[in-house]
Amino acid sequence: MKKKPDNYIAVEFLSRSVNEGFARAAVAAFAAQLDPTLDELGDVKTAVSEAVTNAIVHAYPDALGKIVLRAGVYNGNVLEITVRDWGRGIADVEKAREPLYTTGGEERSGMGFTIMESFMDKLVVRSKPDKGTVVTMKRAIAPRSGRK
């Protein structure tokens, strides 16, 4: 069974692109309790931005829909982020995760999942066509000396 989080937040928002910045800021503010370095914070914000942008762009291509972002702390220093949508879903997740694979044309580069995978310690993608997608990412934030 999964351990209970030490702490968590959950936010629900509409798939408007203006909320991309909000989602990054919310996670950054929550992650502050782990005293991350600037590099760690940059990595986490980038990964969150990729997952949330995917939900906005791909899950609901011609409508507005619900997105739920959850951030939790486990085992004292592991940050876990979940981005969930109830949109179009992904038929072949393995293929979607390949570098440069995109259905987004020239406005996209097909690097989102690759960035989430390399900037975080772990990436799990669960999806069902027409049901939605859940992206879960984990990153251990190194304890810093001088911290209580």
Place this chain on the structure above:
Amino acid sequence: MEVRTTTKGRELAVSLRGELDHHAARDAVTAIERAAEAALPSKLTLDFSGVTFMDSSGIAVAMRAMRRMAALGGMTALVNVPPQAKKVFDAAGIVCRAKEETT
């Protein structure tokens, strides 16, 4: 996102300020294409010194600018790229110049 363009002869300089994400990308692309259209430059310099955050949306913006310049027979340089944005470009194998540390 703020986009400022300066033309000097056949050289076009575009400086970006703020967060370059999907929300900001369309305006950035439009501004760059409009300036390129007007200047028909042989060299485009994209200055990222004011970019406080960038995700993969910035990769697509840079690639479109580079493709545009290639079609004009010119070249593109990405300069003053802060560490967070540089990491994103590196992941995509896009060559860019890091922001110099101000001492």
